[in-house]
Amino acid sequence: MTTIKDVARMANVSASTVSRVLADSPRISAATKRRVREVLEHLDYHPNTLARGLVTNTTSAIGVLMPYGGNEFFENPFFAQMMSGVSEVANENGYDIVLFTSGPDTDTIDRVIRGRRVDGIFLLSSKQDDPVLKLVEQQKFPAVLLGRAPDGISVSTVNNDNVSAAYKATEHLIRLGHKRIGFLGGASDLVVTLDRVTGYRNALRDYQLEPDAQLEVSSFFLEQGGYLGMMRLLASSDRPTAVLASDDVLAFGAMRASAELGYHLPSELAIVGFNDIRMAEIANPSLTSVRVHMHELGSAAANMLLEHIKNSDLEPQHKTIRTELVVRNSCGASYLNTSSPLP
């Protein structure tokens, strides 16, 4: 392990001079800089991140707090796309990404924040009365929530307008003539689920269709969850003729359930998903879905977090990423058989 002292000794300067050269301080003569840099090169020196971090109180790393549900979340393409957006920005700015997978409990947060493991964090899920969010807010730690903050919590967010997106998707189904429209959601305490079900209900009401609790099912955020939820919806005495799934993965599970029960899509049953993952286009029938631009959401969140890190008393920011309904075959609007977004 070659340290800054080794470099200093060999270059006949003090450690602080080396440190200044590393930071490209203007107060160092060109000659010294050159000499030190040669030694730096020759010794193949790389500063110890921990030591530097200890004194500057920074880590050049940002954390991602995996949401409730933990490991399964890795497998949601939605996460992957978001991460690729985050990673792009982090990278450009010289930040590494630390994944915290031990669940977003207060212990983890303490370890992360108080342990100064990262300079800021992303929160990937929010619940009503979320203790994690409260702790983050109270500690004034740089953080950005991907999603909407629950009531009473003040934190920077990047979000889709899920209420209006779900509204538009539901409206689309209504205009296609459906009267019995089901809603298939993920965990019912997540804000994202609440928002989407709200948009769904609003649309129904605006078109004089009374929301029916029988038609709202919530499950876990996996293909299997969609399958089971759909089974329950289809078991209903007055079954829905269309279903809005709050996630494409759920929609795929729903499609599998429908296929098993012998329903033909879209003639007997229409399905619309959420998130527009790659497979939506490839599936058969291709899945109509709400495109949420996760990559952009991730990069916007990363930029926002970096702002907060640079300027610690920045007010909470909020950004909304647009959504579009991408009409494909699963909803029955097949005369519009293209992948082009609906206006």
Next chain:
Amino acid sequence: MTTIKDVARMANVSASTVSRVLADSPRISAATKRRVREVLEHLDYHPNTLARGLVTNTTSAIGVLMPYGGNEFFENPFFAQMMSGVSEVANENGYDIVLFTSGPDTDTIDRVIRGRRVDGIFLLSSKQDDPVLKLVEQQKFPAVLLGRAPDGISVSTVNNDNVSAAYKATEHLIRLGHKRIGFLGGASDLVVTLDRVTGYRNALRDYQLEPDAQLEVSSFFLEQGGYLGMMRLLASSDRPTAVLASDDVLAFGAMRASAELGYHLPSELAIVGFNDIRMAEIANPSLTSVRVHMHELGSAAANMLLEHIKNSDLEPQHKTIRTELVVRNSCGASYLNTSSPLP
């Protein structure tokens, strides 16, 4: 920020005693432990990771070096499954995961290893004459390669037997009567691609079918890459009647290309994929694929890495994770229309 000194002062002991209590040293009296722990609790103390790391020369974090191709890799479900395996083990052992996405170049490695950012790393790709691998080997830094090491490099690995897996998949197609079998690979310099094409060629030769360079196409590891590669294969004067894709995502691209050109699967064209991602089962037709157990691969790799971290002069280890051909509908063996593995 409450430090160890604050705790010491309030508990009327020295900082070293607090440190020993934290480590649950047997040399501290029960009474002192209790008293210190109360203060620990009361002050909500959490040790500064950096400071601790600086002196112990550890970070309790393991790194993942994103492969060549970088960001797009996030979107490969294969990565997600592997990460969920890694994360599970890391978690249980109190390690965090740091993602290095700036590309597996020697600069990044230097930053990671010499900068002591993590205690060990996963390498996710290997090329012939890989400078990154050489550097890792030479630095004797704890590392596990997910894949096979290129010749001349000694590093611990966890891998599928890709040669034999590709052999079996190809053999399956041959037994179904195919004579013109194409190979659709990812980047041609990756060891994984080389191994799979080797297994493919071996099978052809063993059945007296001469490998034909015209039938081997390599592309990038994305759906779009599969699409383009397949277009090229089908443009061939003597087109293949079956194709082995070296990745499911490529296979999906291939399916899309086939559909666009009006080929019916599996009657006119058989396709077999690799990795058996979730969507393989859901696709229409469902995709026959080689199941590689990525989750297990990830957790095995994590366990191996932790071994190396604990015992720095452990010899390189090697572990092979089994594969199975999961026969579904895309290969035409539809009389076997189940998801059960072929023996």
Next chain:
DNA sequence: CTGAAAGCGCTAACAC
């Protein structure tokens, strides 16, 4: 059993 002292590798006043 506990405390004092040294030091991990680096940066940042403060001198000169």
Next chain:
DNA sequence: GTGTTAGCGCTTTCAG
């Protein structure tokens, strides 16, 4: 311009 000094928060000899 550059060196000296102090110290980030913690662990770990070494004493006692």
